[in-house]
Every structure is written in C-alpha cells, then in structure tokens.
Amino acid sequence: MIRKFTIGNPIPTDSVVKEIPAAEGSIPYFSINDEGKELSLALEKNDKIFGLGETVRGMNKRGWLYISNNSDDPNHTENKNSLYASQNFFVVFSGDRQFGVYVDTPGKVSFDIGYTKLDKLTVSFEDFDADIYIVDGESVLDIVGQFRQIIGRSYIPPKWAFGFGQSRWSYMTADEVREVADKYQEAGIPLDMIYLDIDYMERYKDFTIDESVFPKFPEFVEEMRKRGIHLVPIIDAGVKIEEGYDVYEEGVEKGYFVKKENGENLVAAVWPGKVHFPDFLNDEARAWFGNKYKVLLDQGIDGFWNDMNEPAIFYTQDHLEEVFDQIEDYKGKNLDVKSFFAFKDLVGSIDNYPEDYRRFYHEYKGRKIRHDKVHNLFGYNMTRAAGEAFERLSPDKRILMFSRSSYIGMHRYGGIWHGDNHSWWSHLLLNIQQMPAVNMCGFLYTGADIGGFGSDTTEDLLLRWTAFGIFTPLFRNHSAMYTRRQELYLYENVPVFRNFVRLRYALIPYLYSEFMKAALNDRMLFKPLCFEYNDDRSACVEDQLLLGESIMLAPVYTQNAEGRYVYLPEDMKLVRFRAFDDYDEEVMSAGDHYVRARLDEILVFVRKGHVLPLAKPEKGMDAVDASDISFICCDAEPESYELYTDDGESRI
Ligand code: GLC
Numbered sequence: 001m002i003r004k005f006t007i008g009n010p011i012p013t014d015s016v017v018k019e020i021p022a023a024e025g026s027i028p029y030f031s032i033n034d035e036g037k038e039l040s041l042a043l044e045k046n047d048k049i050f051g052l053g054e055t056v057r058g059m060n061k062r063g064w065l066y067i068s069n070n071s072d073d074p075n076h077t078e079n080k081n082s083l084y085a086s087q088n089f090f091v092v093f094s095g096d097r098q099f100g101v102y103v104d105t106p107g108k109v110s111f112d113i114g115y116t117k118l119d120k121l122t123v124s125f126e127d128f129d130a131d132i133y134i135v136d137g138e139s140v141l142d143i144v145g146q147f148r149q150i151i152g153r154s155y156i157p158p159k160w161a162f163g164f165g166q167s168r169w170s171y172m173t174a175d176e177v178r179e180v181a182d183k184y185q186e187a188g189i190p191l192d193m194i195y196l197d198i199d200y201m202e203r204y205k206d207f208t209i210d211e212s213v214f215p216k217f218p219e220f221v222e223e224m225r226k227r228g229i230h231l232v233p234i235i236d237a238g239v240k241i242e243e244g245y246d247v248y249e250e251g252v253e254k255g256y257f258v259k260k261e262n263g264e265n266l267v268a269a270v271w272p273g274k275v276h277f278p279d280f281l282n283d284e285a286r287a288w289f290g291n292k293y294k295v296l297l298d299q300g301i302d303g304f305w306n307d308m309n310e311p312a313i314f315y316t317q318d319h320l321e322e323v324f325d326q327i328e329d330y331k332g333k334n335l336d337v338k339s340f341f342a343f344k345d346l347v348g349s350i351d352n353y354p355e356d357y358r359r360f361y362h363e364y365k366g367r368k369i370r371h372d373k374v375h376n377l378f379g380y381n382m383t384r385a386a387g388e389a390f391e392r393l394s395p396d397k398r399i400l401m402f403s404r405s406s407y408i409g410m411h412r413y414g415g416i417w418h419g420d421n422h423s424w425w426s427h428l429l430l431n432i433q434q435m436p437a438v439n440m441c442g443f444l445y446t447g448a449d450i451g452g453f454g455s456d457t458t459e460d461l462l463l464r465w466t467a468f469g470i471f472t473p474l475f476r477n478h479s480a481m482y483t484r485r486q487e488l489y490l491y492e493n494v495p496v497f498r499n500f501v502r503l504r505y506a507l508i509p510y511l512y513s514e515f516m517k518a519a520l521n522d523r524m525l526f527k528p529l530c531f532e533y534n535d536d537r538s539a540c541v542e543d544q545l546l547l548g549e550s551i552m553l554a555p556v557y558t559q560n561a562e563g564r565y566v567y568l569p570e571d572m573k574l575v576r577f578r579a580f581d582d583y584d585e586e587v588m589s590a591g592d593h594y595v596r597a598r599l600d601e602i603l604v605f606v607r608k609g610h611v612l613p614l615a616k617p618e619k620g621m622d623a624v625d626a627s628d629i630s631f632i633c634c635d636a637e638p639e640s641y642e643l644y645t646d647d648g649e650s651r652i
Pocket of ligand 1: 168169197198307308420478479480
C-alpha cells in the first residue's frame, strides 16, 4: 500500500508516473517539528535503513548525514555528504516493522540518519515543499517492488551493452582507438565497446567530430562495428559559445539556454571554455537538444554517456569577475593568517560555487524557477532529452545511454555510472555497497569505473575490481588523464584478465536473463543478504551481495588478501572460478567460513535449489551462443532455470 502526503506546494519532478490519490490524515511514523521544517522519526534499536542510491558509506545508512544535492566531487571520501545523484528513497526495517519512504522534491534534501542523535532520523528540505510517499508492505522486497511500480519501468539497454567496455580520458585519435582494439584482440580478451571521451570532439563542442584526428568518422564507426566494437561517445551538458557553431547559434536564437534574472544567457565554463547550458527542464529546449543526438546516430553511433550534468561549473563569468575584483584588494599586501586563508578560499572555491547555482533560471512547466529549487532535476532532464529523442529517432532499436548525474525518474531513460571514483580499495568496496541501493531506486544498468578513475591503479586492485566488475551490468574500465594506464593487456597477468572477462561473457545468459526479469518485474538485481534472509547475522553483512535469483557474491576488496571470511545464511555451493571452464565446487554448510580466493580466482556461491547457466564465451557479445549452455546446480535441476531470450536490440 502506498500513501501520498503533500507538504506545501512542491514543484513536480515527473519521477512518479502512477496516479496516487492524496492520503487523509498526517504522515505515519514521522512527526513534523515545531518550526514545520523537518520530519523526524524515532529510530528503534534494530531499525536498519537501506537505500538512498548512490551515496557514500555502507549499505545500512545509519550513522551519517546524506545531502541530496547533485555535486561534481571526485573525492568520494566518507566525510562527504553529497555525490552526483539524488535518489531519495529508503526503507526502514527491523524484525518488528518495515516501511519505505520517498521524499520527492527537486531541491536540496538532508537525511540525518542517526548523525545528530543516534536514534533519530530527520529529513529536512529548504522550502518544506515535498510529496512524501509512504510504502507499506509484507517485506522489504515487496516495498521496493511497490515503489518501483509507481516510478515506472527501468531503462533497458541493448544486449551488447552487457559486453566489456574500455575507456580512457581520452583516446585522442582514431589510430589510438584501433590500437586498443588490436591489443585486446591480440590478448584474446573480448571487447564490445570503446568509449570516446571529450577529445573526439572539435574543441569540445557537443555533436561535432574533430576530423583532423577522427577522419571519415562514419567509415571508422563502421570499421569498428565490423570488428564487433561499438564506439560510445561522451556528450557534455555545456554548449560551447562559438560563432558559427550551430547548436550554440540555434540555442541563442530560440532562447533555449538557461538565463539569469536579467534575461541574459548564463555564461559558465566547463571543458570547452565558456558555455551556455541548455534548459533541459523546458520541454521545447529538451526536444531540441535531444534531436541533436541524431547527428551521431546518423553516423552509426548507437550508444552515449552524458556527463558534467549536475551541472559541473568550473566558473561563471560573473563570479570570476567578483573574484578578480576581490583579488585586487589583496594585491601587494602582506597577507596575515586570516587574510591569507580568506584569499585561498576565494581562489580555491571558484568551481561548483554554491552561489552560482542561484544565478540562473529555468522555464519549467510554464513557470520561471530559480535553478537551485530544481537543481537535482538537471542531469535527469538532460538524459530524458536523449531518451525521449531516441524513442522518436530510433523507434525500433534500443540505444545505450547512461549518465553521471541523476534523480529518480531518470531511471526510465538511462543507466548511470557511479562517477569519478579513485583507484582505491575503499572505492571497490563502495562500488559493491552502492549496487543494491541504486537498484532500489530503479537504476539497474549501472557500474563504476573499474580499476578506479582518478589516481594510479595497481595490478592487484585492477584484478580484484575486474573480478567484481564482471557481474555489474555496466562493465567498463575507465581512467583519467595523467593516471597510469589501465587497459588490461598492459599488465603481466593478461591470461587472468582474459579468463575473467571471458567468464563475464559466459555469464551473459544469466546476467541478461536476471537483468531483464528485474527490469520487467520491477525487481532488484543486486540485494543485500537481509532482503532475503531474516537472520540477525545477514542483517549485518555489508560486503556480500545476492545477484539475481541463483547466486551470492563475496568479492575480495582488500589488498594482499588471499581469501576472505564469508557468511552463508544457508547451505550453498561454492564455485571457485579460475576460468569459465576451470573451477572447483564444494557444497558448504550455513555459517562462517574462511574461503581462499587468490588473485586469479573469483568466488560465486550458488544458492540451494538454484541453477547457474554458463555459455561458452567467444570473442564478443555477437558470438555468445545462448543455445550452447551448461548448468551448475545446487540441489536443483537445470530445467528449473528460466532463461530470458530476445533479439537483444528491439525496444520492449
Ligand atoms: C568527467 C567524467 C569523466 C571524464 C572526464 C573528461 O570527470 O566524470 O568520466 O573522463 O570528465 O570528460
């Protein structure tokens, strides 16, 4: 049962697609504080809080302050409050009670979950306008399922997007891309996608190609397709200000860019230097920007990633001028401690400067609205622009799309990647812990930058991260400029990487079937153990996951480990894979076990009464044959597993 309560006069977000009548009475479970600015809930000792999507810290969100305020912050350390996403759904549960809460409001929202007081959960938001949905159900999974039904079906990518993808900021020329493809081929590591980061564009202008380094682009796209590789270009939120650039000129002429109070287009800066931001919240501007993807679709492109759409702002022209003016005051002076730090703060906080988000306005649903009031909808609507356009421009075939910034509702138009992580062991754990939380909020096609985006990776981290990444729907190795290169063929253990990536392809019939079942039935793909097992121990396991109906994962995420402790809530069959056709099996009893997992081994636990199908991996997705399948069973018959098959590309 879902009840909707409206506080104040909320700005609609279009995240809920099902009509829910307003409920009578006051919001259950919560009280509204005296100033009428906060909702609070007394937490019981055993209450656990799961959800909130892409946030820092563990699976159980108790003990921190999370702020939904989409932020371009690449340092995802545990002291941070905000990441790139706002996914305001969570479930409270204990042995005695369970309910879900969705706080639907497009501005900043704070979730103080046992931060100020251990046993208190407080939700606050600036204008105190929101739709609050309370979901009651028989179990956590039932609550999540009901919630997912009202927000609409999750985005389904083409099947090839479940292959392995290699990315780098940036492959600078077509020849460099060819070399990556060649090296993967020589190494015998399957590869389905190569990502084009910003340098494929002419001066970072969206929907352009730098012909000097990517000549005859359509032919190049075709050449790579013949080799089984899809090229996936990035699209950024900012449109370069440049005379003669059609997107800029049309946007100015039609008034499609966000404007300041005085009606002038906001001038901000991102990769291209000075840019205007399209007003993705304005229906007409959204349709206009969406149609621009046609430029690349017409050249044979069938997948994209949308970036910098919080939006990230390096600086705005106005703020930069303010800073320059203030710097004048410091010039030639002997800076004392106070003025030195003030000066340092001034210069160091130019990018993503909070005041800048109050300098511009949207035309949203017939109203002029200041950006900060709808901030968390910006990336969502950029991806919606693409998703809605793809329905028009590619009515039959699915197009790959994922975004950095998100809000619930965007899950209908694309997936997400988990932003600019680092090559840190803690970020491998964060990747593991975020998977179920984003699934709860409808995001199924997701994955983190494998190996880590920022900082230099190490071979052992890359091995362990790839060993986990083979299970995530988006399976992409990506790294930043100036960091150590991360292409798998560059490392000593090429045979191990080959075995891991091939195992991914062997798992495709299972992963695709489970993904499709989850998408079509509003279910989760990754679950914490306690969503299915009621014992007290399962409730505290933060580093194991159920994936689909048949398997449990226990990834190794610490350096120099040769194995790990694994908790089995029931008897399961351990399958210790070295390759898809080289593994040992052992039925293990419920309880705690230390399980060996060397750097070349991947642990999979097949649940009792379940079956894991395995295909024979060939070169790429085109070659995975769903008819030639073997089965690993734990007290079950192979026929009991229901494979999902389709042509992998028609829209559903
Ligand atoms: C942003 C993206 C990253 C990309 C870089 C350059 O930091 O998150 O993935 O490589 O921009 O485009």
